[in-house]
Amino acid sequence: MKINVLIIDDHVLFSQGLSLILKESGKFKVLNQVQDSREAVHNYCKLTPDLVLIDYNMPHLSGLDIVKELAKQVHKSKIVVLSMYAEESDLIKFKELGVNGYITKTTPADLLIASLHQVMDGEIVFEKGLQKKVVLKGKKDIFKLKNNLTNREIDILLEIKKGHTTQKIAENLSLSFYTVETHRKNINRKLNFSSKSDFFDFLKSM
Amino acid sequence: MKINVLIIDDHVLFSQGLSLILKESGKFKVLNQVQDSREAVHNYCKLTPDLVLIDYNMPHLSGLDIVKELAKQVHKSKIVVLSMYAEESDLIKFKELGVNGYITKTTPADLLIASLHQVMDGEIVFEKGLQKKVVLKGKKDIFKLKNNLTNREIDILLEIKKGHTTQKIAENLSLSFYTVETHRKNINRKLNFSSKSDFFDFLKSM
DNA sequence: CATAAAATACCCGTTAGCAGGTATTTTATG
DNA sequence: CATAAAATACCTGCTAACGGGTATTTTATG
Known part of the structure; x- marks a missing residue:
């Protein structure tokens, strides 16, 4: 058939x-x-x-x-x-x-x-996806070191990347709204972007 | 042969x-x-x-x-x-x-x-593929048509892409702050993004 | 020239983000 | 175990963004 x-x-x-x-x-x-x-x-x-x-x-x-x-x-x-x-x-x-x-x-x-x-046959074939993901895992640590970010801050960044609001992030990570705001504040202080588009460019590079 | x-x-x-x-x-x-x-x-x-x-x-x-x-x-x-x-x-x-x-x-x-x-046979064929409605439009025009955007709205989008605020865009294009806000409003209504990251992804694709 | 579409401009109210703080608990790490 | 770093949480106030309107002028277009 x-x-x-x-x-x-x-x-x-x-x-x-x-x-x-x-x-x-x-x-x-x-x-x-x-x-x-x-x-x-x-x-x-x-x-x-x-x-x-x-x-x-x-x-x-x-x-x-x-x-x-x-x-x-x-x-x-x-x-x-x-x-x-x-x-x-x-x-x-x-x-x-x-x-x-x-x-x-x-x-x-x-x-x-x-x-x-x-x-x-039921497999999911994402050609280059697999290779890239492996590379990404090694990148994460370099990325962390390079920007002086903590693990939690990266969690929050990944949520922001998804387009979630502070409220939503708080819900997803089971945190207080205020805690997420604190993290965001610290991230912004550390990375200090001149514009929103720079920030989103950065997120894309994650 | x-x-x-x-x-x-x-x-x-x-x-x-x-x-x-x-x-x-x-x-x-x-x-x-x-x-x-x-x-x-x-x-x-x-x-x-x-x-x-x-x-x-x-x-x-x-x-x-x-x-x-x-x-x-x-x-x-x-x-x-x-x-x-x-x-x-x-x-x-x-x-x-x-x-x-x-x-x-x-x-x-x-x-x-x-x-x-x-x-x-020696002929020069430049329009065989361009039937009826596809009227030699540039990338920008296709982009415009695709999203129902006007010329001015694209100007504003390009400014937003640069990371400029509404105030700055108004200055750059010699427009009133309110006019730029109106355009932004109309753009948002037309494109209707579910999140900020979607919006920035879109800008990147411009 | 009539009409629609585009571009311009203004007002109001709400909200998300952000910068300024302060403060406690948890977790590594020497 | 002492101490720093990280993670948690809360409060205030400001501003940009945004959605809801309304309205006039300019520009295409049949």
Whole structure:
């Protein structure tokens, strides 16, 4: 039995090439290729594919939003995001959304096929995610030392990075509102950013 | 006799798909697919292709620079640029460089094949991929359309991106504090971010 | 030229963030 | 065990941001 695939990508040329790649492998059947979100949701429900391949870098619509839409539907399938670049922040978002795979377009076809089979076997394939995470763990200590931050302050920074308010952070970490404010104060004193955007740039580098 | 093609694109997945598309047409022979500029020039000289297909939207190197490099070589071939978006400013640059075609990746395979044949017949094909509504919009315009933002709102967003306060933005743009606040309000209403970090992520993507 | 969209400007009330403090408890660490 | 560092908690006051309005002028556009 072949794996039924739905491709969502407004770059028709890429979709058609990808279809041929999948077809050649002999294990996949491309049910349809769609170029916009309305068609995407409609085809998803009608065709009930086993696997959805969605391009993230679409100029006119957000891959993220489509993934959210698909997640709302009754039919459930594996979802793999195909992206031009490996963006760390995007990776986290897609992981949170429960996407089954994130593969960059720099991946050779055979590796893609192999990854898709892994996904169909229930694995979660985040190509470069694993490598980066390992690197990040070593970074954390250097990061701490470099900025004279304490463990708790890093906890708070990670919460801020998620976009949580002081109140929310307090709830999440089971702390008093005042305690979180104190930490924030100390962080700001230590890092002393000249503007909000500098601060958010810093958070991104974490 | 088949048309010998060299593909330059660091998105291997796309190159491989494109190769299959060309192969299926029966009229093209893909000599090689390369991922970086050095390989590009080397292969160009060694394989002397009839046609070069080059991706413009490469993250780490400029398609423009590669085209310039190829133009310097002894061997001459037709050069067609494949792009994600149709950007007017780039179009002019490529025209000046004597590129034989500029086709977006939203073009269906059959139209691409037809366009490539036109190019091989000596025609210059610059608008095959740009059908109906896609009216040569720049990145900024796509961005605008995508989010329903006005020109002024983008000005304000760029100021916010710099980390300026409302007061500072008002001074920089010679506007009233209240006007800037109104714009910010409208931007927030249109984009409706759930958190500050989402907002700053968005700014970064500008 | 009529009309809509965009850009400009002003007012009010609320809240989150932040800088200024002070102070206690817990945890390492020599 | 003594002491410093870290983590906890509370209070005050100020300001930027933001959402709710309203309203006028300028600019496109059919």
